[in-house]
Amino acid sequence: MSIRVENLTYIYGAGTALEQYALKNVSFEIPDGQFVGLIGHTGSGKSTLIQHLNGLLRPASGTVYYDGTDIYNEGYSLRDLRAKVGLVFQYPEHQLFEVDVFSDVCFGPKNLGLARGDVEERAKDALKQVGLKEKYWDQSPFELSGGQKRRVAIAGVLAMNPRVLILDEPTAGLDPKGRDEILDEISGLHRERGMSIVLVSHSMEDIARYADRLMVMNHGEKVFDGTPREVFEHYRELESMGLAAPQVTYIVHELKERGVPMEDGITTVAQAREAILRLLGKEGQL
Amino acid sequence: MIRDITLGQFYPVDSALHRMDPRTKLFGTMVFIISLFLADHVAAYVVATGFLALAIRMSRVPFKFIVRGLKAVMVILLISISFNLFLTDGQELFRLGFLRITREGLSMSCFMGLRLIYLVIGSSIMTLTTTPNQLTDGMEKSLGFLKAVKVPVHEISMMMSIALRFIPILVEETDKIMKAQMARGADFESGNLIQKAKSMVPLLVPLFISAFRRATDLAMAMEARCYRGGEGRTKMKPLKYNRRDYLAYGFYGIYLAAMVGVRIML
Numbered sequence: 354m355s356i357r358v359e360n361l362t363y364i365y366g367a368g369t370a371l372e373q374y375a376l377k378n379v380s381f382e383i384p385d386g387q388f389v390g391l392i393g394h395t396g397s398g399k400s401t402l403i404q405h406l407n408g409l410l411r412p413a414s415g416t417v418y419y420d421g422t423d424i425y426n427e428g429y430s431l432r433d434l435r436a437k438v439g440l441v442f443q444y445p446e447h448q449l450f451e452v453d454v455f456s457d458v459c460f461g462p463k464n465l466g467l468a469r470g471d472v473e474e475r476a477k478d479a480l481k482q483v484g485l486k487e488k489y490w491d492q493s494p495f496e497l498s499g500g501q502k503r504r505v506a507i508a509g510v511l512a513m514n515p516r517v518l519i520l521d522e523p524t525a526g527l528d529p530k531g532r533d534e535i536l537d538e539i540s541g542l543h544r545e546r547g548m549s550i551v552l553v554s555h556s557m558e559d560i561a562r563y564a565d566r567l568m569v570m571n572h573g574e575k576v577f578d579g580t581p582r583e584v585f586e587h588y589r590e591l592e593s594m595g596l597a598a599p600q601v602t603y604i605v606h607e608l609k610e611r612g613v614p615m616e617d618g619i620t621t622v623a624q625a626r627e628a629i630l631r632l633l634g635k636e637g638q639l
Numbered sequence: 640m641i642r643d644i645t646l647g648q649f650y651p652v653d654s655a656l657h658r659m660d661p662r663t664k665l666f667g668t669m670v671f672i673i674s675l676f677l678a679d680h681v682a683a684y685v686v687a688t689g690f691l692a693l694a695i696r697m698s699r700v701p702f703k704f705i706v707r708g709l710k711a712v713m714v715i716l717l718i719s720i721s722f723n724l725f726l727t728d729g730q731e732l733f734r735l736g737f738l739r740i741t742r743e744g745l746s747m748s749c750f751m752g753l754r755l756i757y758l759v760i761g762s763s764i765m766t767l768t769t770t771p772n773q774l775t776d777g778m779e780k781s782l783g784f785l786k787a788v789k790v791p792v793h794e795i796s797m798m799m800s801i802a803l804r805f806i807p808i809l810v811e812e813t814d815k816i817m818k819a820q821m822a823r824g825a826d827f828e829s830g831n832l833i834q835k836a837k838s839m840v841p842l843l844v845p846l847f848i849s850a851f852r853r854a855t856d857l858a859m860a861m862e863a864r865c866y867r868g869g870e871g872r873t874k875m876k877p878l879k880y881n882r883r884d885y886l887a888y889g890f891y892g893i894y895l896a897a898m899v900g901v902r903i904m905l
Binding site: 436447460495 | 820
């Protein structure tokens with residue numbers, strides 16, 4: 354179920370005065386069950402990149418393989434691919450259109466041509482997975498709060514039963530509580546259902562907490578690819594791209610420079626706390 | 640897709656035409672259009688071609704880009720050319736079944752085709768070199784005299800500039816919603832007419848909602864900045880004629896005189 358991207362290049366406005374490379378020779382492979390964080394400055398090409406993974410965009414050169422098959426082959430069913438590679442756009446609540454929440458979530462599985470019973474089964478499962486209470490199911494999606502709308506929209510993609518779930522800034526514009534809840538649900542999908550996740554985010558803290566692997570995009574090129582701790586070692590380069598490592602890594606570096614023997618590779622607040630407590634000889638306390 | 644239509648787009652380069660006052664360009668386009676309807680002789684078309692060529696050169700927009708705008712009117716062009724070609728009475732040149740081509744038809748359709756092409760190119764040069772805001776500013780100022788007869792000129796031009804400003808935003812929004820629904824397995828291409836119309840619902844409902852949302856936001860932002868309509872409102876960059884514009888007006892006069900002269904004398 355792996356996704357392999359080879360030398361992907363995409364050009365916006367080809368043949369006009371405004372021609373611009375959105376992606377330049379990007380290659381990588383996402384094995385089954387990995388949680389990948391994708392970060393980059395606005396306009397770095399991350400959104401363009403993820404739209405290739407389910408065949409919504411066609412590259413100028415290079416290609417994408419799903420399970421070893423070129424998805425741009427003639428006769429390859431992009432609709433089947435989109436059921437397996439679910440893509441949740443930025444502000445997905447803007448795509449809601451049905452009269453009630455339940456029928457909106459049914460839209461995806463219905464398009465797959467499933468029987469009515471199966472469609473409803475999947476919609477129910479998906480709504481439960483995103484933790485939306487049953488009392489909301491027959492309400493109009495437009496009457497819900499922002500966070501609830503976003504859950505409905507994510508459920509709309511989950512109901513297709515994808516193997517890979519790609520989310521473009523799923524927490525943009527949510528309050529801290531809504532943000533944590535959504536991220537926890539996503540991480541739950543990864544743990545319990547073994548789904549591969551690609552999470553596009555601006556927040557280094559979020560990525561450091563959840564992702565096994567981190568890819569950094571800059572000006573349409575992949576500049577870093579590795580575990581979060583490897584990538585955050587390059588915090589100076591990240592800053593020059595208008596990004597930053599998680600705030601806690603700065604404290605750790607500062608402590609090290611002042612002679613405190615902090616261990617390497619700390620990327621989350623919890624790890625830093627453990628390390629400091631260990632140094633103070635108070636492990637397990639507080 | 641929709642983005643590929645170049646007709647009516649702004650082409651961002653710096654040129655003499657780009658810097659010209661929008662009123663001058665509006666007036667020039669009007670003069671050019673009127674002159675095309677005066678033209679009924681080869682000589683007149685030669686003069687008009689010269690005028691157009693000069694404008695294209697001065698605009699510094701690639702000729703290829705301008706011609707691409709013709710694609711949008713190709714069908715109308717072909718229909719009007721073939722009507723003129725086959726349905727004009729006169730001296731017969733050629734006959735195939737019920738189709739016959741006359742000498743008069745041939746010249747008429749050539750002129751007609753040329754006239755239409757020039758009309759489209761002429762007006763697209765104006766939109767290619769003028770931003771929508773400048774264009775509505777120019778219109779507001781030139782039509783200001785209508786205020787005397789209670790036409791809400793400022794309000795109309797404000798609505799026009801908002802509408803023009805929102806076209807690209809809505810195009811982008813459409814594209815985004817379409818992709819989002821395609822990611823959920825929607826199909827906008829296959830099926831018969833009824834199925835196609837039905838498949839538009841998941842696209843149109845979110846699009847309308849987003850248009851209303853944007854309208855509310857915009858209205859609130861305008862009110863927050865104390866917008867109260869045109870009365871007593873000043874401009875940050877008031878339109879002012881330059882030497883360049885007076886030169887252009889002089890040139891329009893000479894051009895129009897030449898076209899009228901050709902019409903009367905030949």
